[in-house]
Amino acid sequence: MSGSIQVHAELVQVEPRARQRIVCLRLFAPQVARAARPGQFVMLAPGPDGQLDPFLNRPFSIHRVPDADTLELLVAVVGRGTEGLAALPPGVRLRLLGPIGRGFDPPARGPLLLLGGGLGVAPLFFLAESLAGRPVRLLYGAATAEALVSTAGLPCRVELATDDGSAGRRGLATELLAEALSALPVAERALAYLAACGPEPMLARAAALCREAGVRAELSLEAHMACGTGACMGCARPIGGRPQRVCSEGPVFDAREVYP
Numbered sequence: 001m002s003g004s005i006q007v008h009a010e011l012v013q014v015e016p017r018a019r020q021r022i023v024c025l026r027l028f029a030p031q032v033a034r035a036a037r038p039g040q041f042v043m044l045a046p047g048p049d050g051q052l053d054p055f056l057n058r059p060f061s062i063h064r065v066p067d068a069d070t071l072e073l074l075v076a077v078v079g080r081g082t083e084g085l086a087a088l089p090p091g092v093r094l095r096l097l098g099p100i101g102r103g104f105d106p107p108a109r110g111p112l113l114l115l116g117g118g119l120g121v122a123p124l125f126f127l128a129e130s131l132a133g134r135p136v137r138l139l140y141g142a143a144t145a146e147a148l149v150s151t152a153g154l155p156c157r158v159e160l161a162t163d164d165g166s167a168g169r170r171g172l173a174t175e176l177l178a179e180a181l182s183a184l185p186v187a188e189r190a191l192a193y194l195a196a197c198g199p200e201p202m203l204a205r206a207a208a209l210c211r212e213a214g215v216r217a218e219l220s221l222e223a224h225m226a227c228g229t230g231a232c233m234g235c236a237r238p239i240g241g242r243p244q245r246v247c248s249e250g251p252v253f254d255a256r257e258v259y260p
């Protein structure tokens with residue numbers, strides 16, 4: 001795949017990032033870190049070569065690029081591969097392909113809204129950090145306070161929502177979005193932009209709200225992936241009236257194409 005590099009990245013650190021089972025993997029991968037753009041992802045082997053499904057790599061968004069040599073991935077432990085990753089000791093080398101796909105394309109000026117649902121917040125940290133100094137609001141929702149990842153230090157305004165009200169607003173992050181959009185002066189709406197990542201119902205609602213408000217939106221989609229390189233068509237879904245591969249033509253798409 002053009003622009004992607006296959007490397008053996010050294011696992012530097014595995015750190016818990018929420019009271020639920022979410023860990024942050026820090027990887028030394030200078031070539032990939034230097035080429036990465038917000039919204040892109042990597043395919044990571046779930047264990048050192050020869051162990052744990054060596055051929056079936058897992059896709060993860062690039063969560064942060066804390067320095068020019070390092071990548072961070074935010075990983076929810078949900079199955080065999082992520083269990084294996086969360087248990088690895090620092091120092092192991094893992095096969096990693098990246099950066100992959102089309103990332104976010106925010107406008108050069110205008111108000112910027114980021115919407116993250118659950119682990120969908122992962123790529124929005126990298127995006128927020130790349131937009132430091134601009135007027136950015138991150139609207140972040142999760143089931144409970146325990147499932148939230150700390151946003152301390154992010155260079156933007158953060159508003160939280162949880163299903164049970166244990167942190168921030170009781171309700172959905174899309175309710176925060178509806179309020180943010182209606183508070184935008186009409187003259188600013190054509191310049192405004194939303195980047196969203198999270199569960200499909202959240203993305204569908206965000207797309208509808210932005211369409212009504214006349215605000216451009218980009219959505220980062222997920223799909224089950226095999227190759228991650230555009231070769232197998234396993235991740236294709238109908239977008240914009242034709243099959244598009246989430247790995248190579250996405251994962252970020254214009255909301256009007258995804259929900260016409």
Ligand SMILES: Cc1cc2nc3c(=O)[nH]c(=O)nc-3n(C[C@H](O)[C@H](O)[C@H](O)COP(=O)(O)OP(=O)(O)OC[C@H]3O[C@@H](n4cnc5c(N)ncnc54)[C@H](O)[C@@H]3O)c2cc1C
Nearest residue numbers: 058059060061074075076078079080081082122222223224
């Ligand atoms: C572009 C992209 C970016 C992603 N970014 C992140 C991220 O930043 N952090 C993160 O924790 N996860 C992310 N995921 C999902 C992650 O790839 C899966 O959770 C992981 O592959 C599960 O591996 P496993 O072996 O632990 O689970 P498995 O044992 O394979 O499956 C456990 C559960 O996870 C579900 N699952 C498996 N693969 C996927 C998938 N590709 N998409 C959705 N659900 C899946 C299965 O249906 C099952 O319910 C991303 C997926 C894609 C496509």
Ligand code: FES
Nearest residue numbers: 228230232233247
């Ligand atoms: S995962 Fe093979 S084409 Fe996308």
